[in-house]
Amino acid sequence: MAILVTGGAGFIGGNFVLDWLAAHDETVVNLDKLTYAGNLQTLASLQGNPRHVFVQGDIGDRELVAGLLAQYQPRAVLNFAAESHVDRSIHGPGDFIHTNVLGTFNLLESVRAYWGELPAAEKQAFRFLHVSTDEVYGTLSPQDPPFAEHNRYEPNSPYSASKAASDHLVRAWHHTYGLPVLTTNCSNNYGPYHFPEKLIPLVILNALAGKPLPIYGDGQQVRDWLYVKDHCSAIRRVLAAGKLGETYNVGGWNEKTNLGVVRSICGLLDELRPRTDGQPYASQITYVQDRPGHDRRYAIDARKLERELGWLPAETFDSGIRKTVQWYLDNQHWVAGVTSGSYRDWLSQQYGA
Incomplete structure (x- = not known):
């Protein structure tokens, strides 16, 4: 038995592959294009593991994907x-x-071509799980209830619009062709192996390097934070027991302002790796111009996933952020491997010198 994971060298996909192989006997065929955010160092512990088959390639390469499906006959495809x-x-x-x-x-x-040729029993058991984001729902005011699965899509950035389009395609392939699909929409993930362009790893690394900690606007943007290992456990649960054609929102029940998150990180670093001059890391906080179309608040209502499939996150924000900060302190070799010249150029472009 095998599963095919796309994007399995990225942040969430890489964590999923590591967790899956630690708990399951099935082979993982891992297809990743290895763009700037794909990092084989994340999977270094799997080197020589015969149950991890890595293939560099594009999900849009139909010939390549068809060949992998025919060769490994996966019972599920998970699209990260x-x-x-x-x-x-x-x-x-x-x-x-x-x-x-x-x-x-x-x-x-x-996948539709492969699934259509499977024997009846395998066809019935097959699943295509599409991993998406809460950003497809748009933004919330402070008084609005969190996003539920019935919220309409109102994406506000090119990223969220492209993910919304992909969600619609997955839904349509189920209703038109019968493809057995599942969709998950998650809140902001954080944890080990996170590429340091995102807020939490960026702040940790900048703080340790004595650099400014950039905060967009007033820092009062609110996000629901989900520890990546909890997200992976939710995906495993949806794959195992989710109802075909359904969407499941995955959240951490941890609404925090960006500024609050940064201050939490600074407090942990003050405790775990104090500055040599005795000053608090919060003194490095710097406010920068807000980005265009910046959504003010995201929040996820994950009660459907709890009610129907019995899933709850294991980590609070306090426990998850402590594990995350400690992981970056303990894994500076991984950090050094991803902070390339092109990445530094991007930071300069985005946040200023």
Whole structure:
């Protein structure tokens, strides 16, 4: 038995592959294009593991995907592959349309052809699980209830619009062709192996390097934070027991302002790795111009997942952020491997010198 994971060298996909192989006997065929955010160092512990088959390639390459499906006969395909950074989508939306929309379309067509030829029992058992984001729902005011699965889509960035389009394609392939799909929409993830363009790893690394800690606008944007290992456990649960054609929102029940998150990180670093001059890391906080179309608040109502499938997150924000900060302190070699010259150029472009 095998599963095919796309985007399995990225942040969430990489954590999923590591957790899956630690708990299951099934082979993972891991297809990743290895763009800037794909990192084989994340999977270094799997080197030589015969149950991890890594293939570098694009989900839009139908010939490649068809060959992998025919060779390994997976019982499920889990699609993590995506361009995922809002700031990058503002500067270069074309890549997001190519991967998140066209790539998902081509992947669906490859999987549909494979699934259509399976024997009856295998066809019935097969699943296609599409991993998406809460950003497809748009933004919330402070008084609004959290996003539920019935909220309409109102994406506000090129990234979220491309993910919304991919969600619609997955839904349509189920209702039109009968493809057995499941969709998850998650809140902001954090944890080990997170590429340091995102808020939490960026703040940790900048703080340790004595650099400014950039905060967009007034820092009062609210996000629901989900520890990545909890997200992976939710995906495993949806894959095992989710109702075909359904969407499940995955959240951590941890609404925090961006400024509050940064101050929490600073407090942990003050405790775990104090500055040599005795000053608090919070003194490095710097406010920068807000990004265009910045959504004010996201929040996830994950009660459907709890009610129907019995899932709850294991980590609070306090426990998860402590584990995350400690992981970055303990894994500076991984950090050094991803902070390339091109990444530093991007930081300079986005946040100023």
